[in-house]
Amino acid sequence: MSPLGIVRTALPNMDRETRDQYVLIIQAKDMVGQMGGLSGSTSVTVTLTDVNDNPPRFSRKSYQYSVLESVPVPSVVAKLKAADADIDSNAEMDYYIIDGDAPGVFNITTDEETQEGVIFLQRPLDYETKSSFSLKIEATNRNIDPQFLTFGPFSDTVAVKVIVEDVNEPPVFSPLISRMVVSEAARVGTVIGTVSARDPDSSSNAIRYSIDRNTDLERFFNVDALTGVISTAKVLDRELNSVHNITIFATENQDPSQVGRGIALITVIDINDNAPVFAIEYETLLCEDAAPGQVIQTISAVDKDEPLSGHRFYFSLAFSAANNNNFTLRDNKDNTASVLTKRAGFRRQEQSLYLLPVLIVDSGSPALSSTNTLSVRVCDCGVNNVPRVCGAMAFSIPAGLSTGVLLAILGCIITLLVLMLLIMAMRRRRKTPLFIKDERDVRENIVRYDDEGGGEEDTEAFDMVTLRNLNIIRDSKVQDVSPETASVYPYSASAASRTSYKTLPDNIVFQDFIWDRLKVTDVDPSAPPYDSLQTYAFEGNGSVAESLSTLESPSSDSEQSYDYLNNWGPRFKKLADLYGNLEGSSIFS
Missing domain, CATH: 2.60.40.60 (Cadherins)
Incomplete structure (x- = not known):
């Protein structure tokens, strides 16, 4: 079995915070290190792990911060951090306010990412009330190793001073809501109550009062600009508005941008002014x-x-x-x-x-x-x-008739009435005369001369005196012609059938004929119920030869002479022949 190489510390107190890593070169030789033996080497890295053996320490003994008195709650006032040489969980710490002259005004918490102490505001600041605060902050390790307690306390303290800076503040009402009552019988100008506001700044500027008219559109109230006294400006009516909630403005004279707002809650007391x-x-x-x-x-x-x-x-x-x-x-x-x-x-x-x-x-x-x-x-x-x-004029509706049936009956009645009115209107229109019976000579409007004439004889041929003679007595009895007659006075009719018309002037004859035909049409049951054109072939009494096609016949009943035809020559004869050819055309039928 090969022997093991053991690495041991050579110093009694190693400090990670001073040096946290060592690199060692290790050599191994065989033959117990004798000459001729073989050897090998390797490097060994030794890393020291951290223990919580260092307390937190503030870099300074005191800190000072400034803050505006207008900052809202909860605003951050300051941040501070204690240093700890340890790492990871051994460097975690908590901050506390352990002393000071501002209980409840500030608080402190730990930022977990940066391990900073964050001081924030819990109550509004007022420079005029207190312009500075003194705090004592303590930073303490969160994880303490009992074996290192002999090293000393694992915490540190620091003094923090917070300076409050003055801000030009708007006027403040006291109280913010003023409650008032007034009778609806109060006369105009009656004093209801008073609102009061002050400038919180040390300068204590003068204040002017006014009403926000958006909350008093009908201008029921007035406020004294200097004293804040509220009075009625109109007669009140509790039945229209029992409570008035108006906003009062308080504005600094020296700085009009500084405006405070208060509320006047006015209740109108009822009086008996309405009958049941x-x-x-x-x-x-x-x-x-x-x-x-x-x-x-x-x-x-x-x-x-x-x-x-x-x-x-x-x-x-x-x-x-x-x-x-x-x-x-x-x-x-x-x-x-x-x-x-x-x-x-x-x-x-x-x-x-x-x-x-x-x-x-x-x-x-x-x-x-x-x-x-x-x-x-x-x-x-x-x-x-x-x-x-x-009701006396009401009538009963037969049972079983629905609303739809009644509407249908009513529609039929209305339709019949409309038809009757249309028939009456058409009859009245049909009986209107087509020609106005007037004593004027109708031919007078249609006589036209388009040539120079034949001199003196031509003037005599058209005697205007004869055409304008309106005083000739008509024959009292004129022979009528019925629609059933096969030929209605054709130009080939006998002279006896027109005897009664020959003794009258042409204008009277034609008027009588037209009026007689209108009478026949009005009583004719086969006539259409609307205006129509009626044509009749009647030449009058102007031709002695009983036909317009013969202009050379002598006249026994007229004083006019037709000798002027000889003066006109062939041209007038051609015109007369053309006129004679038109006798049997549809124009005269």
């Missing part, structure tokens, strides 16, 4: 067969006021209805009343609606009252006194 009224709008139905003494309605009342002792209402009939023979009222003594009948035999045909005035009085001081009208409608009731028909 019906709780709801009652609909009272009375059966025709109701018996005397029957309760037909139970009524109650409401009041916008809220007396401390609660409401108490008194009901009675108004004086004008106290002696009526139809109804009576009973106060139930519980803020309700019952309406009862005094007789039987109600008939809705005789009277369908009764108006009953009811007087309601409250218990306020002074008491207020109001008269409310209860409408009682008489109804025809069925089984179990269920009203079926109410």
Whole structure:
């Protein structure tokens, strides 16, 4: 068996904190180290492990920190760290405030990652109250090895001074919420209370007060800018707003940016300024067969006021209805009343609606009252006194007819009415004369001359005096033409069929003919019920030869002469022939 090489410490007290590692060169020889023997070497690294043999130590005996008095809670005030030569868990430590003049103002904890002591704020600071604090901080090892207790205490202490720096602070109200009460009957300008604020800074600047109008939109209140006295600016109404929560501003005169805020909570005390009224709008139905003494309605009342002792209402009939023979009222003594009948035999045909005035009085001081009208409608009731028909003008609906059927019947009635109106409108429109019967010569508007004429003879040919003669007496009897006639006055008709028209001027003849044809059309049952164009072939009495195609016939009934045709020559004759050819066309048929 080969012998072992043992490595032992040569020094009695090795210190890891001084040197934590050693490298050794180890040589081994055979033949007990004699000449000619063989040898081998190797390196050995010796690492010293840590033990908790070093206490924490602060690098300084005291520390000083500054902090603004306006820092919020919980803000970090300072950080400090004690040094420990050990590592890992042997270097873990806890911090404590073991003494000082600020109990409860500060606290300290350990940052586990950095092993620092973190001092933080637990209460707000006030420079004007206390401007500095003295603390005694202790750092202690968390894991202590009992065998090293002889080395001394494993903790250290340090003095910490915290200086509070002054900050220009806004005014502070005292108290923050001011509670006030005022009667809703208070007059404008009544003093309600006073708010108070002070400048917490040592300078103690003057303060001006104002109201945040966003919390008092209707400007019910005013505040004195110097004294903080709050008074009413308008008449108050508790029923509209019973509590006013307004914000008061306190502003430093020298620094307007410093504004403090306080609250004024104003409660409006109630007075009896509202009369009681019906709780709801009652609909009272009375059966025709109701018996005397029957309760037909139970009524109650409401009041916008809220007396401390609660409401108490008194009901009675108004004086004008106290002696009526139809109804009576009973106060139930519980803020309700019952309406009862005094007789039987109600008939809705005789009277369908009764108006009953009811007087309601409250218990306020002074008491207020109001008269409310209860409408009682008489109804025809069925089984179990269920009203079926109410009111004198009501009518019953036959059983079995649904709403859809009723709507269909109503739609039919409306449709018939519309059709009747349309028929009447068409008849009225059809009977409107197509021509206005006037004494004016209608041909006067259509006579047109498009040539130079033939001189003096041409002027005589168209005698305007004859065309404008409106005083010739018509024949009292004009032969009518029925629609059934095979030929309605064709141009080839005999002279005898037009004898009655020849003795009258053309304008009178044509007017009479048109009016006669309109009369026939109006009474014709086969005529369409709308406006239509009626055409008739009637040439009048202008042709002696009884045909417009013959212009050379002598005239025995007219004083006009047609000798001017010879002066016009072939051109006018060609026009006359063309006119004669149109006699049988559709224009004149």
